[in-house]
Amino acid sequence: MSNRVIHFEIQADDIERAKSFYEKTFGWKTEKLMSKENGGMDYWGLMTGEDNTPGINGGLYQRPNENKVYTYDCTIMVENIDEAVSKVKENGGEITKDKSEIPNVGWFVMAKDTEGNNFGIMQPTGWKPQ
Numbered sequence: 001m002s003n004r005v006i007h008f009e010i011q012a013d014d015i016e017r018a019k020s021f022y023e024k025t026f027g028w029k030t031e032k033l034m035s036k037e038n039g040g041m042d043y044w045g046l047m048t049g050e051d052n053t054p055g056i057n058g059g060l061y062q063r064p065n066e067n068k069v070y071t072y073d074c075t076i077m078v079e080n081i082d083e084a085v086s087k088v089k090e091n092g093g094e095i096t097k098d099k100s101e102i103p104n105v106g107w108f109v110m111a112k113d114t115e116g117n118n119f120g121i122m123q124p125t126g127w128k129p130q
Contacts, residue, residue: 006056008074011063012115015044017092018060021114022046025087026076030060048076063115075120081107084121101125 012018022028026048034043046058055077063069078084085095088111096118097110104126112118 008056008058008072010046010058010060010072010113010115010117011069012060012117013063014115015042015060015062017114019044021091021093022060025084025091025093026078033059070116071118073118073120075108075122077122077124079123081109081121081123084123085109085111088121 010018010022019030023030029047031045031047032042033045034040036042041061044060046060048057049055058072058074076084081099085099088095092114094112095109096112097108099107099109102108106122106124106126109121110118111121
């Protein structure tokens with residue numbers, strides 16, 4: 001067992017707005033996996049890329065009224081950080097920490113999605129995920 005992160009989840013106040021943000025900003029695919037009608041909860045899968053590439057997939061669900069969480073603090077790897085920043089802004093998100101360089105790692109930005117969740121964006125330079 002490697003103790004690696006294998007899944008992430010995002011809570012949203014407005015599911016359709018959040019789905020639209022991640023689909024348009026990063027090209028993620030969403031698919032409803034569970035439904036209240038079947039005795040569970042409404043839950044959407046977030047497919048962030050092809051299975052044979054580095055990274056993980058996640059889930060999206062309605063933020064509960066109690067124990068609200070506004071961060072999933074994951075970092076999203078992109079090919080072009082300036083393009084990603086533009087897409088975040090264009091799709092209703094905001095940049096909370098401007099682009100900075102982490103030497104021998106890459107360019108990094110902190111952002112918020114339409115639901116107020118914090119996340120990072122990284123354009124690797126010297127570092128490549130395994």
